[in-house]
Amino acid sequence: MSTPATAETPQAPAHRALISQLSDDFSWLETYCRQQPDQAPHSSQLRLAAALVRNTVGPYLDGQRPEPLHTCVVGGASAGKSTVVNLLTGSMTAEANPQAGFTRHPIAYTSANGQIDWAAHLSFLGPLQRLTEPAPSNLDRDVYQVRRVATDDFSKSLLANFVVWDCPDMTTWAASGYIPRLIEVCGLSDVLVYVASDERYNDEVPTQFLKLLLQAGKPVVVCLCKMREADAQAFLAHFKSAVLSKLPGGAINCLAIPFMSAQELANPAGKAAKYRIQLLNQVAVLGDPASTARRRSVRMATNFLLAATDHLLSVARKDLAAMQNWQTVVKAGQTEFENRYRAEYLNTEKFRRFDEALVRLLELLELPGVGKIVSNTLWVLRTPYRLLKGFLGKSMARPDAPTQPELPVLENSLKGWLDHLRKEAARHSSAHPVWAHIEKGFESGGLEQQVRERFQQGFRSFQLGLADEVERTARGIYEELEKNPVLLNTLRGGKFAIDMGAIVAAVLTAGHTVALDILLVPVAAAVSQQLVELLGSKYVDTQREQTRDRQLALVQQYISAPLADWMIQWPATGGSSFERLQLALKRIPPAVQALDQAVTQKLGSTF
């Protein structure tokens, strides 16, 4: 047999990181599924995915030798697994137990002496620990044990290349506790021996299990046991038509091992010999040569991962959908919050500072220096206008509606937001764990408190950001003009031109009547002034309106958006499962792709 592995350079540690991360992610998802009753069927597939990654692909990328191959004997309780193991190893080492579901952890049989290097790989069999002392098969813990068997010449040829694993069953009611161990070893196997008895061969649970392994691309040898010898052929035919025809995968080798007494089984050269030869041959064929068999295992494992990823992650997607609902609700609450702030505070706030800015702006437009004389003259001319305007303004002005102060408005809106979220959480809590989690967050008081603290922080930085926002904008109205003499002087000139134009027009209209002049010139001066003031106040009002928008944007920036983001992420923070879920969802697909690339590259390079 070829030993290509020894000729290879060890892979970069990057692969190790990839392998351990991927198998961790799968394992985490598996545990997550197991906690949810309706997701339990997924957990088996996830465990198989994790097991394939760490037991088949990982060692291969690390450059482990293909020998020995692993063959796992699986089947329902008391179907005859131990009998088959004994046939494979050629000894009576596996206890054939009448108690259904006696074996509770995987047991490896090997003929090799000395160091067992195949078990030395870092993540070998994941959480299963190797037992250092021999222990009975019904030890119900996450362990595996290795038993060495003395072999006859006949089975030596097989055991030299194979480790034979005796696995627990999957049918008894206690099995839910140890099926993960069984799957872990199946992930390791290069050849599977599926054992079914005359009672069990068409049972739902073992058949589903076989189906899963066939989907994962494991080569399988089927052993049908315990039937009457006369029925053996009819049995095989019925199994093929009733069971195998409904399963994926191509032709599968089946052989029948009729019921034999303990004495017959104990004598390897006796009646059992003919079934042994068949069995050994079929297993050996699937594992010859070892390097090809191992490469096939790796290829199939990656193919399974590629094909099944989407399906495997579907569990997690349901939860993400619930998260998205939460996000929508939070966002809707944010909009409501901002609307309330705008309607209750911003729209009623007058920003009086802008009225002062208007006065200052108009002052600025008066001519300086020599022009002052003209300005003052006009000022005198406009005295009646000013008096009239002052009187009218005073008598027509309405008192302001008292505005609500800013902080209470914000606090009220926040309370409304939180109440809404809490109500939604309580209403949906039975629909999905995400909502239940949020409701718990509210009930224990932590969530609301945290949100309020964050709001206080946000409000402080908002105030800092706001501190001179209004002042700056208001001052900007005239300061910009001050800094820009060209524009300022143009405007001044414009105003002067309007004033002068109006007066000249008045004088012209009046003709040479002095009385009319006296009446019309102040009127013209007043009209021009009123015009300029109107323009100025329109400009200032526009600025005021923009300031409202800017202030809302600031509230968004410092308060509502960070709060919304934080709340959206809340179910996924603090090491809670949703954060891990998102991480797993994000990492698994690219990791599977990367794994596939690495495997393809390595498989290609060794040809």
Add this chain to the structure above:
Amino acid sequence: MPNPADLLPGDDNPTMTVKKRDAITQHPGDDRTQTVKAEQPTSTEPMLRTLSPRLRDLEKFLRAWLRAKHLYPLSDSSAATLEGLGNDLIRQADALDTERPYLVVMLIGGTGVGKSTLLNALAGGAIAHASWARPTTRDPVVYYHESMKPEKFDPLLRNCHLQTHDRPALQFKVIVDTPDLDSTDPVNREKTIGVVPVADIVIWVGSPEKYHDEMVWKHFLEQRKRKASVFVINKWDRCLHTPSIAKRPDEDLLGDLKEQGFQNPILFRTNAQHWVDKANGENSGAEAPEGEQFMDLTNWLEAGLNRLEIEAIKARGITQLLEQLERSLEDAAPPDLAETAQRTRSIWDRELGAEAGETANILLNTLAPYQNEIEHHFTVESQKRFRGPMGLYLSLFNRVKYMGGTLGDRFSMVPKMGPSTPQPQPGWNLMEFTRACSTVAGERSLDMRCKALADSLLVKGEEQGFPVQLLSSRTESASRIDWRQRFAQALIEVLEEVESQWSHPRGLRRWLHNLLIFLGNTLPVLTFFVTAAWVLWQIFMLEKLPVLTDLLIPLGATLLMVIVMHILIVLVLPLRWIKIRGEFQSMLSQRLQTALSRAYSAIPTDLADELRGERRKVEDLVGKVKDVSSWLEQRQQAATVASLYGS
């Protein structure tokens, strides 16, 4: 008199019972059994039959309750459970409504464990199809005495494969062989689960391979409280070699059953194939394997289950059914929320009071820009009754004083701030004015507050333990009432009330008011006449030369008097916005609280009352179930069949 329980296995440890049953086998015509049979019918026979109408009544009540509308949601699963229990009630009622009820013994287990073989062995011939091909049995096989009429069977059994026999010992016992529970064919599972409700006794058949299988065990766990359970480990010949530390299957199973509360379960170890072969004359010489108990099983079925046992099992089956019904009903009963509702209500009232205050404040803030108009209006109203020069003076004074307000409306040259402000009508149109105010307040904040109020109330209710699902629809629909309209209404009422208080004050103010009106109406006129008289006196009597100024004296004095009176009015009956506002505020918030309370605060208590009504209905139903149970309890002798049921 011997206790009939002695006839049943399982009172002591399993090995002991084997011996007892052996004794029965040896003396089939034992006079103990004879006496039992002869003595019993008198008391039990009418009992079961009279139970039948009671069960029917119970079913009728249950259905009526299920069909009725529920405020407290009945979960799909509990509705399904209760429906199923209703079906079981009717089934039991039908089964009991006969001369002698028959006992249905059902063989259930995984495929290939030998259920059909067992039935064949019992029948002594091939009545059920048994073969090596899995799964074998596709339809249930019903094995019954030829004297029974299949059309009297439960409908679930009528469609099965029917097989008659003529063995008197099995006359009132129907043995049913079922398809499997664990093969790849789900139809078989459905069929088996479909006929299980008919069974009185389930014989859980296992094999050395399958006695531990989950697919069957979970059904056992589901049925164990409802049905009498008996266990068989078939293919006993395959369990005899026990080389290692492992337990023998029967010991293992007995251990598991003990954990499930079966202290002395009836377990038969059989090798049915042996007896079938024997009947066919195939292995005439071979002995049954050691410890094989098929004959015990046959004896138990034939002699152990006599009339007394049948009735006791029937009665026990009904007791179990009633117990389950009671539990399911109690689970489905709405919670008692009366106390919670009271707490919620008082908390809501506090919340609504605060909200009313806030709302009143917001509404009044929208009135503030029109304080001059309101002041004007009130002043005019309260001064309506001044006549003569005083009235003339006051109306002129008010017109000048409040000119700005009316001017402002006519020439709205002053740029207006804010998005929309109510447009007060020229003149005083209260309806329009308040509606406009309410609309502005609504747009500005009250609409959003109404929504937020509902949320906040729901959260407060949730904190008190009132489920949001129950509260939300009513609370939210209350929040969607046209609150703007109600606010406007409250404003109008309050404005009118305040107005009437000012124009028709009560108590001391009334006297003051009337006094001032009297003085205002009389004093200036009096002054005019007095001064006029004085001037005339001066001119005519003292013959003082009349000067123009003299003529003005009466007018001046009158004016002075009027001004003095006006100052007096302003001092004694001041009318300022600030003062009215306070009055407004308290009246408005009171009125709003009434409106809010009317809409909201009865919701939790009403709901709790309705739930209590529903709860009482469930309690009535439970009471009826209990009546039947206790009626049954007084008449049954449960001890005879206790070992068939776990604890």
